[in-house]
Amino acid sequence: MQDTLKSSPAENKAMKHASFVGVSTTTVFYLLCGCVGYAAFREHAPGDLLSGSGFDHPVWLLNVANVCMAIHLIGAYQVFAQPIFSLVESSCRQRWPEVKFVTMDHQITIPFLGGTSFQVNWFRVVWRSAYVAVTTVFATVLPFFNVLLALIGAASFWPLTVYFPIEMYIARAKVLKFSFSWMCLQALSLVCLLVSLVAAAGSVAGLIQSLKTYRPFKNEV
Template identity: 85%
Template sequence: MIIFGCIQLILCQVPNYHKLSWISILAAVMSITYSFIGLGLSVAKVAAAQLNEGAEVTTTWPTVSEAQRLWKIFQAIGNIAFAYAYSTVLIEIQSSPAENKTMKRASFVGISTTTIFYLLCGCVGYAAFGEDAPGDLLSGFHQPLWLLNVANVSLAIHLIGAYQVFVQPIFSLVESSCRQRWPEVKFVTADHQITIPFLGGTGFHVNCFILVWRSAYVAVTTVLAMLLPFFNVFLALIGAASFWPLTVYFPIEMYIARAKLPKFSFSWMGLQALSLACLLVSLVAAAGSVEGLIQSL
């Protein structure tokens, strides 16, 4: 985690996120790589169990009560909700028609790909491990070691890119707000040219506020990750908190206002029913996540 934080300290100082677009592409490739590896190993485990004189593939979970099993199901719902949260890309959607069309195509491809991978890994992973399926699917395998190393390296690279995708909109929002609020403060607005020796006068611009603020953010999040290393539980909690308001409620209300749907019309009632159902999903996921966090602590 410390190494991860040090890498992010460097990457977060890039002033223009579009210069890091290659990281997003690399992260996507790495995600597909370790997903295929996990899927392939799960299929191999299921096949090996079937060839072993019809031995049972799935296992039982005798030490977990029905109530605990239900809490874990709620946590899993939160993990799924996190995968479909749109709040992290809202800041990237502009008003021009070209970008709207681009975002529609990107959303369709992204959601379709995500759904296929999650269904395959979830179903085949459950067939391989049953209720003993680990939070990190790859941790359930021990051989072949070289393939697992490739998968884990891919996972680490993916998370490095994912951190940037999540954090750069936050940086942009905070820094633009501070520049508007304190335009006369040089610490916030002034850039300083730093020349790199032996490179023919080549240099780069440094903003003191960006340097301090981004470094502090990375340091705090790294320390929190070390203090509370409960990845799946926090993932479910964040997903539960953001899924209904940002992915369901606000888009539906905006569509109703834009389309001028009359109250209690068929379309209006259908959308409200969808919103209510997703609210219930978020509530049960939040409850399961809080319970899981308490147990982890």
């Protein structure tokens, strides 16, 4: 029976397919939102195309959109926060190896679950809880969610999405300098750099405009 089963594809092929599907889906949705929003509202397009444009019916559609946004942000928060957690915790263990509060794990048994237990490190609990609390307060104080998100996206788009992947591909594929492929890749990198600079300039202008009517703990899109 095992001989008749199709073997699983190699990990690099599976990840390449998953990355292609994920990036393609994200690109299609982002382009649709950007093009439809600009076609409908021009430069006055709201950051939230659904609720920001006065669209409030059907309510279930807005609720589904909010749930999807919450799932997206929770996942993104974990992706960006876990490396910070790991860096701080490993650094503290190396610096204070004799402090039990930092290094020791405590076993806690959950009652009424048949003796089920799990390991708890109190430093990890305190540090991660404090980090989440501080970032939450900081996020609620700043009302310009869309403007800051655009600025961060513009600043990280070219180096992380374009420049480093292109340079790694050139180095791995040993693309000859000043060859046709090399020139095309460098032209793509330059165009994306210009797009990032224009987007960053627009985000800074929007941030300055938002600061004129800034009120803490009030969301302004």
